[in-house]
Amino acid sequence: MITLSGVTKRHPGGQEAVRRLDLSVARGEFVLLTGHSGAGKSTVLKLMAGIERPTEGTVTVSGQDLGTIRSGALPYLRRNLGLVFQDHKLLLDRSVFDNVALPLRIAGFPGADIGKRVRAALDRVGLLDRERGDPVTLSGGEQQRVCIARAIVHRPAVVLADEPTANLDEAYALEIVGLFRRLHEVGVTLVVSTHSPTAFGDARVREVALRQGILVRSGEARA
Amino acid sequence: MSRLLREHGLAFQDALRRLGGQFVAAFLNLLVIGIALSLPLAMYVVLGNVSDFSRQAAAEPQLTLFLRPDADATVARNIESRLKGHAAIGRYQFVAKAVALEDLKKAAGLSGIVEELGRNPLPDAYVVTGRPDGAEALEALRSEAATWPGVDHAQLDTLWARQVEAVIRGGRTVVVILGSLLGVALVAITFNTIRLQILGRREEIEVSKLIGATNAFIRRPFLYLGTLQGLIGACIAWGLVMFAVGVLERELGVAASLIAQDGVLRRLDIRDTIALAVLAGGLGWFGAWLSVTLHLRRFEPV
Incomplete structure (x- = not known):
């Protein structure tokens, strides 16, 4: 599903965020990217989403090489991904409903479908009663759940989440982990970066550890 | 097809919302565009009336x-x-x-x-x-x-009528030059308005690109906004010129009947109106396109 072969990402200053990384994520797999700050977890997720291009090596998502893909084709590839950001990236001048509906509007879904799917996604993250609410009035955990609802509303095959439990207290973090487990159970491929893997303690999760951009440990792939 | 229409409908609604959202600033902008357009337009109408008059005189030498x-x-x-x-x-x-x-x-x-x-x-x-x-x-x-x-x-x-015609030809050149300059001004005003809109919506654009929005999807509401600005500016200019002709006709009184046989001065006809709308709307669209194309390049992700 996702393959990184000999990938190096060098920033303009010459600093290498990722070094000669080889990693494969199978369809339906739940991969945890672990490591300290600066280990390269976010860069790996950005490479997988086509937000960053590799300096060396190849990144392939659903058979498409992101190094050679036309820039015009990239948005269509991203529509098959669900992205969860550490800083949520919610639009604060829009309601919760409108934030979650954004991927559907971009993909050109009809209005009636949008309503149904947004409510279903909000129901899934337990925020159906907040659909008309203002994101700024939500707690950090609720904002993260809105972000997850936005990532899954268009039912993507792959969800990439960058530190989704960071800055959340334990109870909220467990809620988010529970959500990801439920997504995994319905066949969604998940790649989640975290510096606290214990919260995800589950035999069906593969942990991939990074240190200073180098892969130091990779569990066995299991769907 | 219906999906494309739906996307255009949403982009148009979005443009209207943006225009209404900052009513005072938008209105002042539109007024500037309207006044800028009304100057060459008024000259065009005046020259049209003088031209009719001289042609009338020259028809029976x-x-x-x-x-x-x-x-x-x-x-x-x-x-x-x-x-x-x-x-x-x-x-x-x-x-x-x-x-x-x-x-x-x-x-x-x-x-x-x-x-x-x-x-x-x-x-x-x-x-x-x-x-x-x-x-x-x-x-x-x-x-x-x-x-x-x-x-x-x-x-x-007819000699004087020919001299007037020569002056009118010169006047038409002035209208073209003035119209071109003010057309450039319209493009510049639209460019700047759209630039400010883009900067104000930077976060939204970045998030939209991250979750799969194409450049065309992002560009569309801005293009509608630019076109709407041009069209509304043209409406204001049209209204100003028609009002001015009406006032002039009343003020001139008997003299108006010397210029026009029936005492009714020439106004903007349907062809002039359509040409004005197409030109102003087109220039607004172009200003917006230029602005959004140049500024979108600076946004990440590509």
Whole structure:
């Protein structure tokens, strides 16, 4: 599903965020990217989403090489991904409903479908009663759940989440982990970066550890 | 197809919302665009009226042959015999000096002054009307008639109309230059408005690109916004010019009937209106396209 072969990402200053990384994520797999700050977890997720291009090596998502893909084709590839950001990236001048509906509007879904799917996604993250609410009035955990609802509303095959439990207290973090487990159970491929893997303690999760951009440990792939 | 229409509908709604969202700023912008457009537009209308008037005058060219003060009936008959059957002439009329004096008294209300003169200063004259579109033949006749015995002065009445036409041609060039400059101003105003809109929506654009929005999807509401600005600016300019023509017509009163036969000045017709809308809307669209294309390149992700 996702393959990184000999990938190096060098920033303009010459600093290498990722070094000669080889990693494969199978369809339906739940991969945890672990490591300290600066280990390269976010860069790996950005490479997988086509937000960053590799300096060396190849990144392939659903058979498409992101190094050679036309820039015009990239948005269509991203529509098959669900992205969860550490800083949520919610639009604060829009309601919760409108934030979650954004991927559907971009993909050109009809209005009636949008309503149904947004409510279903909000129901899934337990925020159906907040659909008309203002994101700024939500707690950090609720904002993260809105972000997850936005990532899954268009039912993507792959969800990439960058530190989704960071800055959340334990109870909220467990809620988010529970959500990801439920997504995994319905066949969604998940790649989640975290510096606290214990919260995800589950035999069906593969942990991939990074240190200073180098892969130091990779569990066995299991769907 | 329906999906594309739906996307355009949403983009249009979004543009309307943006326009209404900052009503005062948007209104002032539109007013600037409207006034900028109304300047060349007003000149165009004025030139159109003057052009109609001069064309009307030039359509029936007239040549007036003023006879010498000492010319007697025999001289007048000789001139008449030359005019009879001349190819360039549609009709002619002899205006005796006494009749001309009476007309002058009636027309200009100068009877008191004329009475004071004690004698009739006007000469006998032939007023010659050329055939339709026979201005050039009449011009040749003017040169010829000026040499005839007994003719003091030959005056072609279309000469001034031609001079006015020459001025109008120059005026049209000024309209084109002014229109082009103000067209550039419209593009610049739209460019800047859209730039500010893009900067204000930076976060939204970045998030949208991250979750799969194409550049076309992001560009669309801004293009509608630019086009709407141009169109509304054109409506304001149209209204200003039509209002000004109405006021001018009332103020000119009798003089308006000298310019236009029925006393109604020429306004912007449907063709002018459509051309104005297409031009202003197109320039607004272009300004927005330029702005959004240049600024979107700076946004991540690509």
